[in-house]
Amino acid sequence: MLPKNALLKHIALKVNQLDACEAFYHLLGLKTELKTDDYVYLTGNGDNISLHQVCDSFSNSQRLEHFGFALDSVAAVNELYEKIKKTNILVLHPAKTFGIGTHAFSIQDPDGNEVEFTFHPPMWDTL
Numbered sequence: 001m002l003p004k005n006a007l008l009k010h011i012a013l014k015v016n017q018l019d020a021c022e023a024f025y026h027l028l029g030l031k032t033e034l035k036t037d038d039y040v041y042l043t044g045n046g047d048n049i050s051l052h053q054v055c056d057s058f059s060n061s062q063r064l065e066h067f068g069f070a071l072d073s074v075a076a077v078n079e080l081y082e083k084i085k086k087t088n089i090l091v092l093h094p095a096k097t098f099g100i101g102t103h104a105f106s107i108q109d110p111d112g113n114e115v116e117f118t119f120h121p122p123m124w125d126t127l
Contacts, residue, residue, distance in 0.1 A: 011067050012050040013113060020110035021051050027087065028069075028115075066106060068116030070123050074103040077119050081105045 015021045022032060022040045030044040038053035047069070071077050074097070081095040084107060092114055095105040104118035 009046060010048050010050070012052060013064075013111070014054045014056065015051050015109075015111040015113075016054065016056070017110045018051055018053040024089070024109045025049060025051075027089070064113065066114035066116050068104070068106075068118050071117055071119050072124060074119050077103050077105065077117055080117055 013021075018038065018040060022035070022042070025042050026032070028044075030042040030047075030049065032040055033043045033048075034041040040051040042049045042051070071080065078095055081091075084091060084105075090108040091105065092108050093104075093106045093116075095103065097103045100121065102118060102120045104116050104120075106114050106116040109115055
């Protein structure tokens, strides 16, 4: 159904720690485009993330397993991984290759969302 050039370029996240999450995504290179008392809209490289402040305790697990940023090579994943390791950001899964040549690692934002950085060859075959 989706046209061949359709891209997933936006995600909206419920967060408890709005300011901490905003600062976390700034470390990744996103910039705040709009901020209110309970909302932050971040953009970078044609992508955007909306952060929505909620008071829920998230006692039930969220349905989102993870979301990811697509990188254009194994080298790009490894370079970013080495930079992340030098920060206090929690690494959930170290860089590794699996499947059909996918190479990825993941980290955790301040509200517990898993953020993956991945090179998946078929993503780049269509661009």
